[in-house]
Amino acid sequence: MKHTLFAVLACTPIAIAADEWRLPDEKPAFKSAPGAVLAQANCMMCHSHEYITTQPRFTREQWKASVTKMQQKYAAPIAPETVDALLDYLVRSYGKAAK
16 A cells, blocks of 8 residues: 555656745945945955944944954955054944943
């Protein structure tokens, strides 16, 4: 009986629904503001934008420590002359004012 049921099921045509899917809407990588292109160029070579945007709201000093760590420990090629502008953007868009 088992084998007969299997044979019947194996020979029964199965309707397969067509895949209907679409890619999710694309979200901008970073908040649109002066410095966003700089952040995208420097941060996204190693990180997704979610890595940056889901961090706690750091102070400028905390963002600076993070950027310095990326430069020194992980050899991120962030040009020293762009650090202040990058920090301005990170603090303005994803930071908090220092106490």
